Every structure is written in structure tokens, then in C-alpha cells.
Amino acid sequence: MGSFGMIIGTWLAGFLTFAILSFLYKDNPFYKLAEHLYVGVSAGYWLIYVAFFDVEPMLVRGFLDETGIEKWILLVPAALGVIMLSRWFPKTAWLSRWPIAFTVGVGAGLGITANIQGYVVPQIQATLLPITGLNMDSLDSLILVVGVVTTILYFYFSKPHKGILGGAAKVGIVFIMISFGASFGYTLMARLSLLIGRLYFILSDLLHII
Amino acid sequence: MVAPMTDRTARRFGLVVAIALGVLIVTDGDAFAQADAGADVDAGVDAGLHARALADSGRFGESDLPVACGVAVSDVPDDAGGQLRVTWGVLAERVKSDAITGYEILRYGPGESPEPVGDALATDSEYTDTTAEDGVPYQYVVRTRTPFGSTDSEPCEPAIARAQWFARGRLSTLIVVLLFCAALAYFIRKAKGGGDLFVRKIPGLEAVDDAVGRATEMGRPVLFVPGIETVSEVGTLAALTILGHVAKRVARHGTPLDVPCADPIVMTTAQEIVKQAYAEVGRPEEYDPMRVAYLTYDQFGYTAGVDGMMLRDRPEAVFLIGTFYAESLILAETGHSIGAIQIAGTKETSQLPFFVAACDYTLIGEEIFAASSYLSREPVMLGSLKGQDLAKLGIVCVILFAFVVGTAGALIRPDGTSVLTRIFEFVSAWFN
Numbered sequence: 001m002g003s004f005g006m007i008i009g010t011w012l013a014g015f016l017t018f019a020i021l022s023f024l025y026k027d028n029p030f031y032k033l034a035e036h037l038y039v040g041v042s043a044g045y046w047l048i049y050v051a052f053f054d055v056e057p058m059l060v061r062g063f064l065d066e067t068g069i070e071k072w073i074l075l076v077p078a079a080l081g082v083i084m085l086s087r088w089f090p091k092t093a094w095l096s097r098w099p100i101a102f103t104v105g106v107g108a109g110l111g112i113t114a115n116i117q118g119y120v121v122p123q124i125q126a127t128l129l130p131i132t133g134l135n136m137d138s139l140d141s142l143i144l145v146v147g148v149v150t151t152i153l154y155f156y157f158s159k160p161h162k163g164i165l166g167g168a169a170k171v172g173i174v175f176i177m178i179s180f181g182a183s184f185g186y187t188l189m190a191r192l193s194l195l196i197g198r199l200y201f202i203l204s205d206l207l208h209i210i
Numbered sequence: 211m212v213a214p215m216t217d218r219t220a221r222r223f224g225l226v227v228a229i230a231l232g233v234l235i236v237t238d239g240d241a242f243a244q245a246d247a248g249a250d251v252d253a254g255v256d257a258g259l260h261a262r263a264l265a266d267s268g269r270f271g272e273s274d275l276p277v278a279c280g281v282a283v284s285d286v287p288d289d290a291g292g293q294l295r296v297t298w299g300v301l302a303e304r305v306k307s308d309a310i311t312g313y314e315i316l317r318y319g320p321g322e323s324p325e326p327v328g329d330a331l332a333t334d335s336e337y338t339d340t341t342a343e344d345g346v347p348y349q350y351v352v353r354t355r356t357p358f359g360s361t362d363s364e365p366c367e368p369a370i371a372r373a374q375w376f377a378r379g380r381l382s383t384l385i386v387v388l389l390f391c392a393a394l395a396y397f398i399r400k401a402k403g404g405g406d407l408f409v410r411k412i413p414g415l416e417a418v419d420d421a422v423g424r425a426t427e428m429g430r431p432v433l434f435v436p437g438i439e440t441v442s443e444v445g446t447l448a449a450l451t452i453l454g455h456v457a458k459r460v461a462r463h464g465t466p467l468d469v470p471c472a473d474p475i476v477m478t479t480a481q482e483i484v485k486q487a488y489a490e491v492g493r494p495e496e497y498d499p500m501r502v503a504y505l506t507y508d509q510f511g512y513t514a515g516v517d518g519m520m521l522r523d524r525p526e527a528v529f530l531i532g533t534f535y536a537e538s539l540i541l542a543e544t545g546h547s548i549g550a551i552q553i554a555g556t557k558e559t560s561q562l563p564f565f566v567a568a569c570d571y572t573l574i575g576e577e578i579f580a581a582s583s584y585l586s587r588e589p590v591m592l593g594s595l596k597g598q599d600l601a602k603l604g605i606v607c608v609i610l611f612a613f614v615v616g617t618a619g620a621l622i623r624p625d626g627t628s629v630l631t632r633i634f635e636f637v638s639a640w641f642n
Binding site for chain 2: 023031108132145153
């Protein structure tokens with residue numbers, strides 16, 4: 001029975017893979033079927049996931065198991081969650097702006113420190129490089145310093161890009177585009193590996209050719 | 211208004227600073243315990259020499275097995291509590307000391323017997339216990355393992371885990387954050403006061419009106435995709451601000467606007483924004499909440515749904531602005547295949563190449579934040595943008611200063627003894 005279910009599952013997965021890939025030709029009923037299944041199943045999956053991996057263990061179980069402030073603080077997210085449901089009633093729909101404002105405020109506040117600590121300060125530190133003589137390390141340092149400075153100046157919005165600032169910004173966009181090219185190639189290789197994985201499933205698990 | 215600082219206030223401030231410094235100095239007390247541990251190790255080595263003599267004479271027993279010595283424990287500095295660091299030495303000269311296979315760390319509190327809390331490699335000389343309870347005095351025993359048997363060290367003096375107010379290693383981050391916030395506050399205040407804050411035009415923003423106009427002429431809808439992240443993500447926030455501008459243009463022209471969302475709160479916020487935009491242009495009755503819809507939180511389920519909308523509704527203008535990951539190229543290619551004008555923008559540097567390749571206009575990284583400020587003309591957002599610009603100038607100045615000073619120092623005295631080199635090293639260490 002187990003192997004029969006596995007066979008059905010493999011064939012279903014194979015059919016849905018082909019249905020999704022048929023999008024490469026054009027929109028068709030098979031793609032529509034797979035798309036709607038995917039959207040519906042994934043929406044249901046996330047509902048269950050949030051209920052059983054977030055709400056139940058972190059809120060309900062947390063409230064029952066914790067003591068003291070750690071127990072009662074859980075009433076805050078619970079209240080904010082309930083207030084979100086006020087959107088169902090037009091007269092109280094405005095209340096839902098409070099949890100949204102709370103979420104946005106927390107996200108922005110955490111983002112400032114996280115970005116400065118995680119990106120800005122390390123980037124500054126990594127760019128503090130001197131030229132020590134005629135060697136390859138010095139050339140690397142020069143390219144890195146020029147690249148970082150001109151790229152930052154490209155994103156300077158308080159002055160029009162004219163004169164020295166304009167020249168620096170043009171050099172900056174060249175650095176940006178070179179990095180985009182490298183990133184494009186790198187990511188393309190990663191995507192090809194995903195495609196190979198899917199083709200391997202079709203040829204191996206489904207068709208048993210390899 | 212900020213009240214002038216009185217003598218009393220100044221004294222209080224001084225007291226607070228003094229207490230804070232005192233706390234910082236007190237945390238340095240851990241160093242004394244470690245110094246004591248070092249002295250114990252020296253004593254152990256002397257004992258080991260005696261054991262070596264025993265080994266040479268061919269007379270040794272179980273008591274000659276290597277044993278951890280000088281075991282000391284101290285609170286881990288600059289942490290949030292709950293951690294104690296155990297250090298030890300080993301009688302390296304003692305018989306069979308090269309046969310150590312590892313250490314077992316045992317802990318006990320008041321009235322308890324030693325219980326294992328973790329293991330360490332043979333090459334380790336310290337272990338951080340992350341399961342300590344704050345305020346409880348713990349003692350530790352280090353058990354040395356060899357193929358010939360195990361030996362236990364003498365228990366160390368007790369130590370208590372506690373949380374510190376400041377992580378001194380993050381002082382540079384704190385100062386940068388404070389300077390950054392000060393710049394933001396200054397410019398926001400200036401913007402609110404009616405000051406003229408210039409922001410240069412963002413390439414691609416003029417295309418927004420053209421795209422909406424073309425969709426109106428063609429009688430086809432506009433599709434705005436706000437990314438797949440939550441509303442607490444700054445990229446999503448910027449996207450929602452730009453959505454407000456697009457929604458006003460769309461409402462003015464009477465063009466349908468579809469906003470598929472991957473997050474329920476983003477959907478709720480987008481509904482509010484679009485509804486507000488229709489109300490502001492005097493057409494609140496034309497707002498259709500069903501067009502700002504939730505699809506799914508699943509990354510590729512959402513992508514499949516948006517692709518389907520593109521193929522069936524054939525929008526004339528597609529906005530892909532927000533936070534995107536692997537789905538960026540799939541969405542941009544589908545939009546390209548239906549011949550839509552595409553304006554994209556994200557702060558995800560790994561996805562920008564795909565938007566640059568497949569879209570008509572791309573807002574690169576911070577340009578989406580600048581665009582949202584430029585469009586909204588909100589004093590808070592404009593002030594934030596100007597504050598960020600000042601911070602960028604500061605960063606450029608620091609980098610160039612360090613570059614010039616470090617290079618001059620290295621060229622004047624290549625042996626690194628120049629004052630300029632020391633200044634460079636100080637600046638570099640400060641940011642480390």
C-alpha cells in the first residue's frame with residue numbers, strides 16, 4: 001500500500017512538474033490547474049504552519065506554561081492579533097491600523113541597529129585599506145576604496161549628479177554594473193543546478209532512465 | 211524646548227556617568243581571576259617536572275595521569291547573562307600528557323553534586339557554559355580523559371553569571387547609531403520647519419506616469435507587486451509608499467489596479483493605501499478591495515499566481531517594487547513576455563541584475579527609498595533621506611581619511627612606526 005501511494009505520488013509530482021514547465025510554451029489548462037493547486041495548497045499549508053508552529057507553541061502553549069511577566073507579556077501580541085480582525089467590521093476597521101503601526105515601527109527600529117551593525121560598520125572597517133607600495137595588495141585596496149566611495153556617491157541624493165559628483169557617480173555605476181554581471185552569472189549557475197535537480201527527478205524517479 | 215542644564219542636573223548626570231564607568235570597570239575584575247589561573251598553571255608545570263622524573267625512573271602510577279590544573283571560572287563579559295567561562299591549564303610535562311583525548315566539564319551549585327554540562331577538545335583550554343542561571347554561584351571541575359583513565363581537577367572558586375548593561379565591543383556601533391539618529395532628527399526637524407530640502411530626480415520615476423498613462427490608453431490594468439516580504443521589511447515599506455503614488459495616478463485615470471500580496475498584513479496595509487488614494491482624488495466609490503488580494507505566503511506559489519494574473523489580465527504596466535528573491539527573474543520575464551512596461555526596484559543586490567536585464571526601468575537599492583521620499587514629500591521621509599546622505603558623506607570622509615593617512619604612513623615609514631600608521635590603526639581598530 002505504501003509503495004502504491006509512493007508511485008501515485010511520484011506520478012502526480014511528475015505530472016505537476018510538466019504542467020508547470022508547460023508555461024514555457026504558453027498559458028494552458030494544465031498550467032492553470034497546477035497554478036491554482038499550488039496557490040491553494042500553499043496558502044492552506046501556511047495557515048496550518050502558522051497555527052501549529054507559531055500561534056500554538058509560542059502563544060497558547062507559552063501562555064499556559066510560562067509564569068510571571070513572560071506569561072502576561074503574551075497578551076500584547078494576542079491583543080494585537082485580535083485587533084487585526086477588526087477589519088471585518090467597517091465601523092471598527094480603523095483599529096487594525098494600530099497593530100500595523102506597531103509592526104512597522106518595530107521593523108524599522110530593529111532595522112536601523114541591525115543594518116548599521118551588520119552592514120555599515122563592517123563595510124567601513126573592510127574598506128579602511130592603505131596603499132603599502134607597488135604590489136597587488138595595494139592595487140586591490142585602491143580598487144576597493146575607489147569602488148566603495150564612488151558607489152556611495154552614486155546614492156547621494158542631495159545634489160544633482162554634475163561636476164565632480166557626477167563623474168564619481170558615473171564611475172560608481174560602472175562598479176555597480178560589473179558587480180551585477182558577476183552576480184548574474186553566479187546566480188544563473190545556481191539556477192541551473194536547480195533545473196538539473198528537477199530533470200534528475202523526471203529521468204530517475206519518474207522514468208527510471210538513469 | 212530643551213531646558214538648560216542646571217548644576218543639579220549636571221551633578222546627577224555626572225553621577226550616572228560615574229556609576230556606568232564603575233560597572234564597566236567592575237566587569238574587568240574577571241581578568242584578575244584569569245591571572246590567578248595562570249599562576250596555578252605554573253605551579254602545575256613544576257609538579258609535572260617531578261612527574262617526568264618519576265616516569266624516567268620507570269616508577270609511575272594512576273596518580274601520574276595528566277590532570278587539569280588552575281581551573282578558574284569567570285562571568286563572560288559583555289553578554290546578556292547566563293554564561294560562565296571556565297579556563298584551565300594542564301600539566302604538560304606530566305606522564306602521558308600527550309594522550310589526553312578530551313575534557314569533560316562538571317558543574318555544581320550550592321548543595322549539589324557535580325554534573326556534566328559539556329565537553330571540550332584535547333586542544334582546548336577553555337569552555338563557555340551557556341546554561342548557567344544568573345545569580346547562582348557555580349563551581350566547576352574539569353575531568354581530563356585519557357585512554358588510561360580520567361582525572362578530576364580541584365574544584366574552582368565559585369563564580370556568578372550576570373548580564374551587563376553594555377557590550378563594549380559594540381561601542382563603535384552605538385556611536386554611529388547615535389550620530390546617524392542625530393542627523394535624522396536634525397533634518398526631520400528642518401523639513402517640518404518648512405526648510406527647502408533638495409532631492410535630485412530619480413531615474414525611472416518619470417516613467418511611472420508614462421506607464422499609467424499608456425495602460426489607460428490601452429484600456430488595460432496596472433499590476434503592482436509589492437514583493438514577498440512582511441510589512442516590517444523596509445523594502446516593503448518603500449514599495450507601499452510608491453504604491454500610494456501609483457494608486458493616485460491610477461485612480462485619477464480610472465484605470466484598474468491589481469495588487470497581489472504574499473503577506474496578510476501587507477495586504478491590509480495596501481488596501482488602506484489604495485483606498486486612501488481613491489478617496490484623495492475624489493473617487494472613493496471606484497475602490498475595489500477585491501483587487502488588493504492575498505495569494506499565498508509560499509514563495510513560488512505566489513510567483514505562479516502572479517504569473518497567471520499577468521498572462522490572463524495582460525496588464526500594460528507592471529511594477530515589481532519591494533523585496534524579491536529567487537522569483538524576481540520569473541516575474542520579470544513573464545512581464546516582458548506580455549509586452550508590459552516594467553518598472554522594478556529592490557534593495558536585494560542579488561536580484562537587481564535580473565531586474566536590470568528584464569525590465570524597462572530599475573530603481574537600484576536605496577533609490578526605492580529615495581523615490582518614496584521624493585514622491586511623498588513627507589517631511590519625515592525627506593528628513594530621513596537627507597540625514598542618510600549626511601551619514602554617507604561622513605562614511606566617505608572616514609574612508610578617504612584612513613586611506614590617505616594609512617598610505618602616507620606606509621610610504622614614509624614602511625616598517626609601520628610612523629605616527630600616521632598608528633592613527634590609521636587606531637581608526638581601523640575602532641571600527642573593528
